[in-house]
Amino acid sequence: MQKNNNSPDSQGTREWLLNTLDKVKSGALSTEDALRELSVLPYEDLNFAKIDHHRNMRVGFPEVIFGRGKTVEQITIIAEHMAARSNKVLVTRASPEAFKAVREKILDAVYNPASRTIVVNRQQKTVLKPGVAVITGGTSDIPVAEEAAVTAELMGNKVEMINDVGVAGLHRLLDKLPQIRQAKVLVVVAGMEGALPSVVGGLVSAPIIAVPTSVGYGASFNGIAALLTMLNSCAPGVSVVNIDNGFGAGYIAGLINLGKTGNNGGENEH
Numbered sequence: 661m662q663k664n665n666n667s668p669d670s671q672g673t674r675e676w677l678l679n680t681l682d683k684v685k686s687g688a689l690s691t692e693d694a695l696r697e698l699s700v701l702p703y704e705d706l707n708f709a710k711i712d713h714h715r716n717m718r719v720g721f722p723e724v725i726f727g728r729g730k731t732v733e734q735i736t737i738i739a740e741h742m743a744a745r746s747n748k749v750l751v752t753r754a755s756p757e758a759f760k761a762v763r764e765k766i767l768d769a770v771y772n773p774a775s776r777t778i779v780v781n782r783q784q785k786t787v788l789k790p791g792v793a794v795i796t797g798g799t800s801d802i803p804v805a806e807e808a809a810v811t812a813e814l815m816g817n818k819v820e821m822i823n824d825v826g827v828a829g830l831h832r833l834l835d836k837l838p839q840i841r842q843a844k845v846l847v848v849v850a851g852m853e854g855a856l857p858s859v860v861g862g863l864v865s866a867p868i869i870a871v872p873t874s875v876g877y878g879a880s881f882n883g884i885a886a887l888l889t890m891l892n893s894c895a896p897g898v899s900v901v902n903i904d905n906g907f908g909a910g911y912i913a914g915l916i917n918l919g920k921t922g923n924n925g926g927e928n929e930h
Contacts, residue, residue: 854886
């Protein structure tokens with residue numbers, strides 16, 4: 661099934677393109693100036709980064725800025741250029757210092773300290789589609805889970821959070837089972853031994869995206885033990901993303917819930 665390029669997520673880029681073409685038609689913009697504006701497609705070269713503005717139209721969601729490893733100045737410049745041509749901007753693994761700098765340039769930027777994300781969403785009136793639930797094994801897994809929730813919500817999904825229902829106390833999970841079974845897709849986040857996705861997989865019919873976290877003591881090997889457990893799950897319908905990859909899980913869950921298939925966009929974080 662082809663992606664619908666008229667989706668709300670791609671609207672910002674479409675409006676910018678249509679506005680440019682309208683200016684040419686009315687004579688307010690010369691063809692040479694229009695060519696200069698459109699030259700950022702398929703990407704805008706900032707020397708230290710090449711922003712893929714066209715990704716919004718290709719895959720229905722703009723490129724995401726991976727904050728870790730970038731300077732505050734780099735994050736700010738990339739975010740400012742993206743916000744000029746998109747209704748949505750997402751920065752993951754961002755520090756409070758990075759947010760402060762971004763906020764000076766983009767006044768409607770919002771920071772979520774739990775997920776360490778910076779979000780610009782200029783489509784606040786969009787009706788969110790219910791169906792995504794994010795479950796954590798423990799409170800320490802919440803930062804990764806929040807990253808997944810923020811991502812899925814920015815894509816247009818309503819997200820239900822169910823925290824601290826790990827396998828050490830199964831009665832807590834079973835108490836939330838009616839709520840869990842209402843979801844169309846589940847993101848299950850757990851560290852330590854990473855058994856929670858298998859347990860949930862044996863109780864529901866919805867697809868599960870399992871997220872191993874680096875939470876745990878020495879023998880958890882910073883999430884490798886949980887990753888291997890999830891990859892070896894005997895429960896059907898469980899897929900696994902990389903350690904601490906809340907963004908990837910939230911993105912996949914969002915695509916599933918919105919009914920989008922055939923995404924050939926590849927890696928979505930800059």
